[in-house]
Amino acid sequence: MSDLFSKFDALIAERAGVLAKGIRDPFAIVMQEVKSPTVAIIDGKETILLGTYNYMGMTFDPDVIAAGEQALRKFGAGTTGSRVLNGTYQGHKECEDALKDFYGMSHAMVFSTGYQANLGMVSTLAGKGDFIILDADSHASIYDGCYLGNADIVRFKHNSAEDLEKRLRRLPPEAGKLVILEGVYSMLGDIAPLQELVAIAKAHGAMVLVDEAHGMGFFGENGRGVYEAAGVADDVDFVVGTFSKSVGTVGGFCVSNHPKFEILRLVCRPYTFTASLPPAVVACAATSIRKLMHAGDKRARLWDMSRKLHSGLIARGFRLATDSCESAIVSVLMPDQETTVRMWQAMLELGVYVNMSRPPATPAGVFLLRCSLCAEHSAEQLDTVLERFAMAGTAVGLFADA
Amino acid sequence: MTDRAQVYARIIELIEPLNPKKVALTEDTSFAGDLEMDSLTVMDLVASMEDEWDIVMPLNMLPDLETVGQVADAVTRLVTK
Numbered sequence: 169m170s171d172l173f174s175k176f177d178a179l180i181a182e183r184a185g186v187l188a189k190g191i192r193d194p195f196a197i198v199m200q201e202v203k204s205p206t207v208a209i210i211d212g213k214e215t216i217l218l219g220t221y222n223y224m225g226m227t228f229d230p231d232v233i234a235a236g237e238q239a240l241r242k243f244g245a246g247t248t249g250s251r252v253l254n255g256t257y258q259g260h261k262e263c264e265d266a267l268k269d270f271y272g273m274s275h276a277m278v279f280s281t282g283y284q285a286n287l288g289m290v291s292t293l294a295g296k297g298d299f300i301i302l303d304a305d306s307h308a309s310i311y312d313g314c315y316l317g318n319a320d321i322v323r324f325k326h327n328s329a330e331d332l333e334k335r336l337r338r339l340p341p342e343a344g345k346l347v348i349l350e351g352v353y354s355m356l357g358d359i360a361p362l363q364e365l366v367a368i369a370k371a372h373g374a375m376v377l378v379d380e381a382h383g384m385g386f387f388g389e390n391g392r393g394v395y396e397a398a399g400v401a402d403d404v405d406f407v408v409g410t411f412s413k414s415v416g417t418v419g420g421f422c423v424s425n426h427p428k429f430e431i432l433r434l435v436c437r438p439y440t441f442t443a444s445l446p447p448a449v450v451a452c453a454a455t456s457i458r459k460l461m462h463a464g465d466k467r468a469r470l471w472d473m474s475r476k477l478h479s480g481l482i483a484r485g486f487r488l489a490t491d492s493c494e495s496a497i498v499s500v501l502m503p504d505q506e507t508t509v510r511m512w513q514a515m516l517e518l519g520v521y522v523n524m525s526r527p528p529a530t531p532a533g534v535f536l537l538r539c540s541l542c543a544e545h546s547a548e549q550l551d552t553v554l555e556r557f558a559m560a561g562t563a564v565g566l567f568a569d570a
Numbered sequence: 571m572t573d574r575a576q577v578y579a580r581i582i583e584l585i586e587p588l589n590p591k592k593v594a595l596t597e598d599t600s601f602a603g604d605l606e607m608d609s610l611t612v613m614d615l616v617a618s619m620e621d622e623w624d625i626v627m628p629l630n631m632l633p634d635l636e637t638v639g640q641v642a643d644a645v646t647r648l649v650t651k
């Protein structure tokens with residue numbers, strides 16, 4: 169009998185090799201206590217969180233918590249059912265209303281996660297004979313949505329208008345087409361040139377879906393995302409997003425003005441065949457989304473912190489994935505796997521948690537230490553972080569050959 | 571008119587830079603097994619073949635294309651379509 173696990177042997181050996189060097193597992197961190205959106209206890213030690221996507225710091229917002237507590241008492245711990253059976257409560261409707269108001273769109277569908285929102289929208293919108301045209305660096309949930317569906321999948325070079333145009337030109341003019349873009353790409357923290365890309369998609373008769381997971385809350389006049397800031401709202405057919413970042417809880421959604429949108433509730437399998445979000449979660453989300461409509465101060469602080477971290481790291485000799493600060497993700501380029509893991513561990517020992525990313529999650533085989541900012545990070549925390557980055561970089565010899 | 575022999579020869583040239591271990595390339599050489607290509611490399615190779623012949627090779631075709639010979643057949647079909 170062959171062991172079904174033997175296909176994982178190479179990965180198991182690689183991990184064992186890293187761990188044998190006395191390095192702790194970067195993918196097995198436990199937050200023993202969480203004190204605020206920016207501080208947790210890890211291994212008994214107070215640690216600054218610099219890799220949580222908790223951009224707007226809504227996880228501990230007193231209004232959000234109060235709404236969740238009330239819903240938990242009033243509606244119970246869970247719905248035990250699908251949105252289309254017994255799992256749509258008043259709170260789910262209120263959450264969808266909050267999304268419609270936030271985005272100024274006529275339809276909103278709440279999924280149990282952002283992953284499932286992409287899985288559902290991508291696999292359902294484009295069917296047999298249709299084409300999906302997606303950016304090469306698309307999130308795993310978009311790729312997985314492609315593989316769940318039956319459309320023909322065409323991939324274009326990351327953020328390249330020229331490549332998108334070339335690939336669209338080769339497709340049959342009469343075929344249905346869905347172009348999938350992201351506002352912010354989460355690995356490098358770069359943003360998409362949506363003005364150009366959306367114009368090309370429209371010129372070729374495609375519908376456009378933009379994933380704004382990392383742009384919601386602080387791009388554009390109303391915080392709707394990069395597509396709003398780029399001024400292309402009228403040409404975007406679907407916006408997908410998540411509650412697991414700026415909104416500060418868990419869940420996913422799609423908003424749209426398409427007149428037939430509501431039919432998706434019956435034909436979108438990742439929406440239909442899973443239990444709906446618990447009442448407390450949708451209550452937290454609705455409250456948070458409504459507060460994010462008027463979060464100008466937090467937005468300004470988040471941008472200020474992001475720019476300072478970006479310029480501070482450059483000043484200290486780090487190589488970053490973007491020349492200027494494009495989003496609230498600041499990615500530090502690392503030379504190889506071993507230095508990345510050692511640097512990540514040195515940061516943790518100094519009391520700063522950042523994300524470590526490696527291929528295949530990253531594009532072009534790069535190794536990254538990814539930082540994401542929170543509007544609640546203080547100026548002192550930022551100074552501490554920069555100081556510790558410099559210390560850790562020196563300790564692992566990152567600047568040795570510079 | 572592009573015939574299969576020409577397509578095959580050009581595919582070999584496109585694979586060469588992605589074959590650091592200099593594995594011998596034949597009709598039966600497999601991308602995942604023999605060439606140890608990861609999925610990103612395979613997708614980039616597909617993009618270069620699309621541009622070479624001005625064709626569309628949807629990614630959902632890939633599971634059926636395991637060897638160099640199978641890819642040459644598929645490209646030939648798409649080019650002469």
Ligand SMILES: Cc1ncc(COP(=O)(O)O)c(C=O)c1O
Pocket residue numbers: 281282283284286307309350354379381382410411412418419420
């Ligand atoms: C671009 C993008 N889309 C979708 C998701 C999925 O979101 P969720 O965490 O809600 O599943 C993420 C984050 O993981 C993401 O980065």
